Amino acid sequence: MSPVRSPETEAAIAEVEAQLGVLFARVRTIWKDGAHAVHPDLQPVGYKLLASLVRAGSCHAGALAEQLATDKSVISRQVKLMEELGLVVSAPDPTDGRARILTATPEAVEKINIIRDRNQAMLRSRLDDWTGDDLTRFATLLARLAE
Template identity: 55%
Template sequence: MDNTDRVAAGSAATLPAAPEPASDAAISDVEEQFTRLFNQVGTAMRDRAERIHPDLQPGGYKLLTTIVRSGPIHAGALAAMLYTDKSVISRQVKLLEDMGFIERKTDPTDRRASFIAATPEAIEKVDEVRAADQATLYRGLRRWGEEDVRRLAELLARLNEVTR
């Protein structure tokens, strides 16, 4: 064995072993947990919408929370942000407007266009619902160890990169 072979052999020994690929059974277990999680999220969205207004549907809640989070926004930008058709946005905006949760404001740079903005009442209600849900999440995750919570955040970040 010459010097180059020794260096190569020594370098290989210090590299960490590649992880074994995940088995289909393990991936299936993850898929099952996501199915359960998505079902819970769907139920929670209905509950949150109802806490805002008894006639508010989950899709309207999602739209409203996006408007509250983003601030005044054009309908086209909202459609792009939510990966949906502008006609869906128009229908939901009309419903939210009728409930008194959003208002249209003229765009000062283009008087033909308008921004969609949440009303103060909507912002207050969304913030209340969000705060209650956040408190529940924090209460639950505080029962875990710090390392587990950080590991969950790390794994979710990795998953977000994979699913882009």
């Protein structure tokens, strides 16, 4: 049974939902633009995967699927495309011949880092006038929401 909420609380929850929708739409646009900046044939999900691979370093496809809460088949298709585009190399895991270790190519790392620097600069400019306490509280609230 869900708790009884005041009309003000219900309205606030609805506004949070609406603002998250706006934020997610902007994030999807950033992924789409980032994908195109890396390679015109790269899809946004491929950009998300590649950016995660650059951040994490070499890893198994299964680990990426788990980290991104994505089906392994999606990862496989994207890895195949990214290999064809020269963005990722895949090598057998020396400890488990069935598994593959993925590594972003130097070109992909460079492009992702340029895009990431640009995105972080944009975020910093939007948060410049926030106090340290505001930023800490915001990060804490986001972490609570993601739990």
